Amino acid sequence: MLFVLFALSVLIFYLTRGLLPPTSALAPYITPRMDDSAKLSVARAVGVATNSCPSFQAFISLQNGCIVPVWEQYGAWAHNVLTGNWGYSLLPNVAPLTPTWDVFWSRFPYTAELAIAAAVLTVAFGIPLGIISATHNNKWPDHLSRIVSLGGYSVPQFWFGAVLQIIFVLYIRVNGLGLLSTSSAVATNCGICLMNPGTITTYTGAPVVDAILSLNAPYVWDSLLALVLPALTLAITSIGAITRIVRSSMMEALRQDYITLARSKGLSNRIVVYRHALRNAILPAVTVTGLLVSYLMGGVVVVEIVFSWPGVGNASLAAANVLDVNFLELYVLVTAVIIVVTNLIVDIAYGVLDPRIRY
């Protein structure tokens, strides 16, 4: 697990430091106040300029002997990174000299809230739809759920988000305002929101959580309203995927001999389906969880842009445009940690759920 993270950091490092000019590696660490000699010493501290480099101008013009080879830069980079020094943010709408680290973590709770909400929706809709589809095979619930799942799987997320916005903000109106609003993480301007929800204290940075912890019910309501459409958009693809998987593995499980034995014992249909079949059918769905988390963490980029959600996905696009590679590196590594940890949990869970592989 650690090896994967290490290798990934090397990969990202090489991509950003190796394929871009050294000046872009330096950019997050220099302030406008610095003169050339200060900039040169920062360049040396960051590991891009050699100690024998005569001047900052020589460094900029990429003079021979001035630039540290990429693979040697890694040590200094790793040292900086592990001590939390990611330089200053280059993002356009951020105050100057704000550390990238702070910018990232101030926005991350919004993304986490969105991703977790989408995960909850995926499980809450995908698994029951899959089960119903399998137990009512070829009847209308099955057809409905297959449409939902196929549609979810095939629909472009940006389009789905846009359509939801058009329907619920433009067309369905209450009191002259759209039913929901999509301007930020708290709904302030919609037909059914409470427009003055008061204030909350920031414990975690995620609006819903903080609102709950601050015991501010109207704020909870407004922030949940703002969460509905983006979370649904993010979740639609994974709902489609999970429904398919659960449906096919439930159908497979219900075909097995042990179901016949269970029925022959006089057990009720509910017990047969939920205790005997589902326990087996859930295993393939669990193995795909890691993949789904990966997909959710990637999908936030598009969804946050469509809904103007103030999370890291949104910011990563701005970072890409201004070549703030530190931000992108941080984003990638944090996401990788999350995915690797999730896979680990999935492996452990699988061992718990399937007694056959415990040894």
Place this chain on the structure above:
Amino acid sequence: MSQGGDGSTVAHGRRADLRYALHLMRGNKLVLIGLVISVGTLLLTALSHLLVNPALANQEPLALRLCWNNPVINWGITNVKTCPTSYPLGTDAFGRDLLQMIILAVPVDLQIAFEVVASAILIGVVFGGLAGYAGGLVDEAILRITDIFLAIPAILLAIVLIVVLGRSLPTLTYAIIITWWPYYVRLMRSQVLSEKQKPYVERLHAMGAGGPRILYIHIVRNAVYPILIQATLDIGSVILTVSALTFIGLTPSPLLPELGNLASQGIANIFTAPWLIIFPGVTILLISLGFNLLGDGIRDIFDPRLRR
């Protein structure tokens, strides 16, 4: 169909398989819809430059931008600009006929999709086959490498790659190929591993059927079917990914006729010119739906457990 009872399929049995498969296909309506849509898309791709002059993909005067005058749909929005001449799907932010742009965009997306899928198949078959067949250190190494790539979401890796490689159509394609190949390597590897267990492999060994190369060819031939099915399903997924990337702005040029690119202009005008996001998105949805239905149908038909 003649099947060696141990899982191998004798060559002439394949033709009978195909006939049976076509017979099943005729009965399965969804697959037919998928087939129709997929073939239609390919036709459109082939004919697109005949239907629309590519030179039209340029900026037009301000008066033509973001207008709508198709009486069939009334958006119910005030201040919809009416177009001077008739445009079935309105115009985009550059004043071009949206319908024509969509027709020009379909081949672009499809070409990228086929390039990505073909490359992924190639890389997957070669390296996945190698990993599964050789085992040992080679297998471990290849597996670890796929682990690394699978630890970050595809879109993020694609963003980083496009940032460092620059924005152009080839880099877009390469970026997606680089994020896509690990799945195929893994898939091929697991197929080869399960093929290796089958008795016919031992039989070939015992018959002294030449060296490892011949064995490899036999195994690969049997292992490759799920890969092809996955590839059909993935055409839709690649188009979704490409359009997502161009939608967020990682496109070589804003004027490029590409489905996600066309829609990206629409997000700023979502409440004033909704057609700009809706129609390119519907096109993507239909194409992806078509290939998914086709892939699903093919998989259902060739899945031996679901027959009978």
Place this chain on the structure above:
Amino acid sequence: MTGLQKSEVLKVSNLRVSFNTYAGEVKALDGVGLTVRKGEVLGLVGESGCGKSVTALAIAGLLPPNAAIIDGSVMLDGREVLGMTEKDLQRLRLEEVAMVFQDPMTFLNPVISVGSQITEIMSARPELFRERLVEFRIAQIEKGEESTETKGERTRLGAARSGGRLSSKDFNRLAKLYTISVLGSVRLPEPEKVFRMFPHELSGGMRQRAMIAMALVRRPKLILADEITTALDVTVQAQVLQLLRDLKAQIDASVVLISHDLAVIAELCDRVAVMYAGNVVELADVGELFRNPLHPYTVGLLASVPRADAPLSSEATIKGSVPDLINPPTGCRFHPRCPKAFDKCPHIKPPMVEAAPGHFVSCLLYGGVP
């Protein structure tokens, strides 16, 4: 076989079952009739595909969805099983008919422990098992067999016995203890350990015993044992058969023992029904059948068993192969392979006649030609 006699537990009459498959309609059962008396073991023997399992599944109401019951009746203790609602069928399977299957590896749920797969039967309908469990535990405590008696247990049990409530915690514990005792009675070593184990941790013979235990806890009137020794090694087979023989003496159930192995049939059964291609062709006491087989198929079947004291004879096989049940032979389904077939055989389906007292056969050679 006229009318339902007092001692008949099961009476199957004229059962016709077809399956809708891709290739066509498989006419699996073509008018099967048999009876099982109280306390007897009826053997059901025949080649693979002759419909033995289908008959058993039909009796228990467990036919798959693509099966259609075209005709016939299954009377269990005087009640018609075919056409029962699912709820009634569930009750039936819980209390009256227990089925034991062939391959315990695929028939046991791999992710649930063995003991749990037995206690769930009782937990599904606690009211049906309450009394028995309470009596069992009281007897156990009084005999001093089980040393781990919890505080106040005796009083709680006494209260429950005279009509008071039994808490679910107590119930579950009693169910567990009862299951362990049943596992012991099927001769599983260390039953407390087996209780916690999962199917893949047990050997084939142990799994089969666990399935038998599953049937025993229900104290059914009828046990349908479908090829229960087929998937086992010969030595284990012998052990399981011995177990069944001993159990038969103790419990009061009737058994339908399905097998294609004549030796197993001969070991345990009181009467035997021979099936071929969806029909019962002969039905007699076991000794009578082996001494005096009447139907040509039975004759061929018995002759084809290799004997240690006689040379292998190439004529001792039945020529031809099992018929296609989508387009079965007309009239008597055995006629294409029958060495004694005559002109009427392809045209008339032979009715079941009593050729000798208690010995029924379905062959035109013995009657039924109008």
